[in-house]
Structure formats: C-alpha cells, structure tokens
Amino acid sequence: QVQLVESGGGLVQAGGSLRLSCAASGRILRINTMGWYRQAPGKQRELVATITSGGSANYADSVKGRFTISRDNAKNTVYLQMNTLKPEDTAVYYCNADHYTGYREFNFWGQGTQVTVSS
Secondary structure, three states: OEEEEEEOOEEEEOOOOEEEEEEEEEOOOEEEEEEEEEEOOOOOOEEEEEEOOOOOEEEOOOOOOOEEEEEEHHHOEEEEEEOOOOHHHOEEEEEEEEEEOOOOEEEEEOOOEEEEEEO
C-alpha cells in the first residue's frame, strides 16, 4: 500500500504563488507517473499536470506557462509550483501516483489540499 500526503495549499491573492508538495510513502518498489489534479466546487476533477519518472511533463492548457511540475525520484515526491494564480485556480488539488509492484501498476490518490485564490 502506498500513501500520498499533500502539503502547501492555502489562501493567496490573485497574481501570487504557491508550491504544493506530495510525498509517497509505504512499501514502494517504483513510482512511475505522478501528477496533480484539481476539483472546483460543482465541477469534475480535472488534470492539472503529470510527470513521468524520466521527467517528461504534461500540462493542462489552462495552466501552461504558469505552473511547473517537478519531482525528486529519490524522495518519491512531486511538486507543483503555481505562479500568477487566478481566482479560477481555486480548487482542491489532489496528488496522484502510479505504483509499479513488479507485476502490475496500481493508482493512488492523496487526500487533497485546498487552494483558494482571492480576487
């Protein structure tokens, strides 16, 4: 079993920055793709950004140029640097990870961290 623990959310004014972190722990063999998703009130959960173990990143169009995803494989940790935040970025942000056990891959979610951007 793998646990994902997010941190770094909070309240920030529009134009500000926040950095989210997500650390994976447990009996880990190999973490493959890690990512961030978000869910605003009344909306479906959506992709924000993903990153492979080799460092290839993918972003939603709405955050390109403002958000940067990175990871530290030695620490099984993924980060999301969020700059030039907008009120529409307000949501609960969830960490996601694919854990390879040696014979198959399992997907895990964190508990979520609230990001609120005031106008």
